[in-house]
Amino acid sequence: MRISELSRQGGAPVATIKFYLREGLLPPGEPTARNQADYSDVHVARVRLIRTLTSVGQLSLSAIREVLAAVDAAEPHVRDLSVVLNRAMFTDQVAANDIPGGDSARRHVDKFLEGLGWQVQTDSPGRQTLAHALAALRYLGWDVDAEVFLPYAAAAQTLARQEHAALPDEAAANVARSVLLGVALTALRQLAREDAAAS
């Protein structure tokens, strides 16, 4: 198909698709004539994925670039891209190293995760994000330790195991579900808080 048809099916303006091509987010089409190329359903799927990760998933283009590189490099039946995805999403996070107590919070978080028996890499970005959250809670005057996260960890583990048991074969679908279910969980927590306040 031509770029105009790719635009229609992918739901993005031609200018946006040209931008994706220039940025290397979208592989080039098959050249057919000077300044023309032929695109396939693979391109349609990729345009839809980029749009969705941007608008609903709120990922930056640089995070999406990292995720797509991992998707393209993945073995045909890679079962889980969670480590790569976590790293890519972390590039969107502002460094929060200026919150006092970060080092101590990090040690508590590491110990907490060890206590849970979770197998996560030492440099997994989630450790640092969790440490930032703990340091910030303390900094703002709540005298808690990492144990306050226990119910959240239990909920996260239940959901992650269910997700892992139903992982799609395809790497791109794998990434999309992970991001979108994360968006859904955040929305549901907001709604549940509203319900709890009203009940």
Add this chain to the structure above:
Amino acid sequence: MRISELSRQGGAPVATIKFYLREGLLPPGEPTARNQADYSDVHVARVRLIRTLTSVGQLSLSAIREVLAAVDAAEPHVRDLSVVLNRAMFTDQVAANDIPGGDSARRHVDKFLEGLGWQVQTDSPGRQTLAHALAALRYLGWDVDAEVFLPYAAAAQTLARQEHAALPDEAAANVARSVLLGVALTALRQLAREDAAAS
């Protein structure tokens, strides 16, 4: 205290504090001389809150402005700011109205929430975010309905009820905990996925 001391205790440069004052995020100090003002512990707490919501909570300044206005307007013992907070955080979300199937997804989400018996306002932004997530999952080829969110809703409800039972009296603390526990939950979901993949 002078602005230099507020800067030290609040952990933000003087230029940043002046910016917060200009933007109305921080109430003015008590004037003591031309170009000088006296600041109190209230200002220190507010500077810390803004810094934390920005860096760890990833809120935009416009969302923080809305949240702080609600905090300042709250009755001394308001028990829950969740509705206001949800609305403010939603201002940070890109409109995702261009994902096809949004209207149908919204109807399914409304019905799903009704089935759960949750008391949430008709125009609560979480409904729309959840509908966007559902529409996007379908758009990318996963043939699901809102029931796929059931385990996420159950987890969110458990956590929200625990949070509501332990709400701090102070509106600012209330907001800070809600945002930071949300950050923690997202980090824990990432870590739990990594663990599930490694196990």
